[in-house]
Amino acid sequence: MAVGSFFTSFDLSAFINALILGISIASIWLIAALGLTIIYGAVGVINMAHGEFIMLGAYSSYMLQSFLGLPFLLCVPASFLIVVAVGLILERGLIRYLYKRPLDTLLATFGVSLVLMQGVRLIFGSDPKYLAVPPIFSSNIQFAFVNISVFRVVVLLVTIAVVVALWALFYRTRFGVQVRAVMQDKEMAASFGVNADRVYMLTFALGAGLAGLAGSLFGVLNIVLPTMGAAYVVQAFLVVVVGGGTLAGSVAAGGATGELQSIFAYFTNDTFARFVLFVMIVVFLRIRPQGLFAPSAKRR
Amino acid sequence: MGFLEIRNLCKSFDTVSVINDFSFELVEQTLCCLVGPNGAGKTTTMDLITGRQKPTSGRILFCDDDITGLDEHEIARRGIGRKFQVPAVFRDLKVRQNLEVAYSRSTNPLKNFFRFREPFFAEKLEEILALTGLGNRLNVEAGILSHGETQWLEIGMVLMQNPRLLLLDEPVAGMTESEIEKTAEIFNRLKQTNTLVVVEHDMAFVRQIADMVTVMHMGSLLAHGSIGDIEANERVREVYLGETEDA
């Protein structure tokens, strides 16, 4: 809690380093939140099992790598597909029955998260697993006084690529039009021949898959544990809440919260910075409860 | 000096203007029907009066008090009751409980912690039941009432509040002929003691109940007068009656 350090030793290069670290943190939180965003935005489900989808992604990569010897770069898309399948099963088997009860979807997905976490713990045990990456990813790069690990740059680039791909999917394809139509008005979309059921199913699976993708990256940044999802899920939720559930909102909210976290952490420390950030978000929601970019309010 | 006075009311969403310089004055103990084609801004006007939405500009005066921009519950406490277009009752609660909640004499949460009985509730309940005829449905859950009964329950709830002004949004929508008859009867009795604004599409029903008719079009006042005046008005015929007479 060295709040006073600002006045005693303000170090410009360290501060710029903090800003760059902030971009990295933002990209991590954002990629963790993307799946949650599209599931909440399009399907209206708060998916409490999102953290465990991330964890499943990491374990999928771990399994593919250690049992099949798949190179890491192939593990990432493979994890995406595996978790897509898990999401698909979950949606068909449980979530679709609860669309009319939003609080209950939250609870049911929480039950799912418990089952997934304990299931993985029973199979793989509680000891940490590690993902190996090509040596180039584990080095650091240095520009002038800025020092950052290559893998964090990779995460940033993947995040940007995924955001662009999602934008293209939602605003440039027929499927995207259907998703947005269902978001606007489910009955109306159905009467124009859009199969809302199918749209929900695919969007949910896609969102789950994105969590899997994020998980296979986080498995490198951190160790792989059955409980690793919990570390990301609260931040991911906050990004969605602050952003208002839209893609643009999440990008802005992820950027803002990531940077603020890093700046506060520069002046104090990591955990205290998180506390300050949470309090700021609570106050922010008091002023703007609908989030940064909420879709225009619905009228009764 | 009016009972309810609306002065130069405007409301826009983003760039779309929904209410456009609407002014209106209501005399006490009359029943005024608010009519107009879809999208004329009738429901939005109700939202603005009851505080559900805040006007972009303009003022709303109730009994000479400025109520513009107050919260919903503050406006309700001043004596404006509202019935929604889609009937809104508490479906899990019994009909009796619905009416009990609506009897909102004491609204402070802390004072209500251990308050079990409201003085004079029984008398008021009798009165409302006599009016709405829900006496034999008191102990059923509101969720299982028929559509017409749900409408009457909500009207009953609004009356429980003892409002000086009642705003009713399409109260006979979805009712059968005989139910409409009965509702007209209720309203004609109510206007002896209360002031009512009714949004309605059904012109036959309007003829049965209205003292005054206000026609809205594109968010502005088109005409205001007795039912005879309105039906004779050329402009109203053009934009409204001609189009939706048989709708």
Add this chain to the structure above:
Amino acid sequence: MNLYHKVSAQWLAYLVFYAVLAMVPLVVSDNFLLNQLSTYGVFAMLALSVSLCWGFGGILNLGQGIPFGLGAYGMAMTMQMQSQDESNPMPPFMLNNSLDHLPLFWVPFGNTTVGIVLALVVPTLFCAIFGGLMFRARVSGPFFAIMTLAMLSAWYTLILDIQPYTNGVNGITPPAALKLGELVVDPYSPGAYWLVLGLLIAATVVAKLMTLSRFGLVVQSIRNDAERVRFLGYNVAGYETAIYTVSGLFAAVAGCCWVILTQYVSPAQFDTTFSLSIVIWAGIGGRMSLMGAILGAFLIQGAQSYLGDAFLNTWLLILGGFFILVVRFLPKGLIGLVESALGRISIGSKKGGNGVSAPRLYPQPGE
């Protein structure tokens, strides 16, 4: 009429239930078992508080660990300070963290009465402020649930972070039992059991009265349709804040009791898993029913400690699966089964004109 919905039958069920519980120390002589049963009472109080807020108010609160944990820390600080004196004014862990004087916010806990009052007031005040902010902004439903979760996580990191003041992850372990004047509350005594039970009974009675009062009626209406309630002249945010705060106060009382019983508190009380399991107790037992939630806590925690740590992972897996099934098929929880069973019996007994015999056969029904 279904006996389950009959208020007098509900009170009778409470009476029987608590009378049986009160007699437990007369039968059980194993003090460790008694202590464990007392902690179930604490969990029951937590489940009750969540049921009040979530079942009746419709406000899903995933952060009930906040008032519980704050209350627990307050009580732990009070008990810790009872072991300090003039010559030794600071708890040992502070010395290990090289603090040279007692932090200011610890000072009031030197007085037991002030300490206990603070242990109850601080969490309550927190709920009032946080709830007030959120509900006035009309944050509701899933969004409120997420915000409570985020707030919980914020407290967790904060308490972990200020190690010199809270002993971080190790938590506080007061060396001696709570002394109230001359009286020592031995956690392994029937006295402690009855203390917890008495508080649980008081909480149940207060909660039950609240749900039956006009306040409870308005709160249930808000759960149905908050918008409608506003137009009837009620300040919805005020009601939501009130029920959330009362529920927080109950959790704070539970937190105090918990530390009295275990002489231990750590950031684990702010862990998401703990807060979510409170919701599971209430959900499985029956969120709409105070008695259901209480029974849920007893059942699940009882089964968990009966099976022991060896089976913990399997047990949590089964619990998770069971919770999914309850949410999907039994939104009213297990007590909902009792409701429908009694519904059938009441119809039968109405025909026979003998509605009185049912309560004796089934002393379980509770609201």
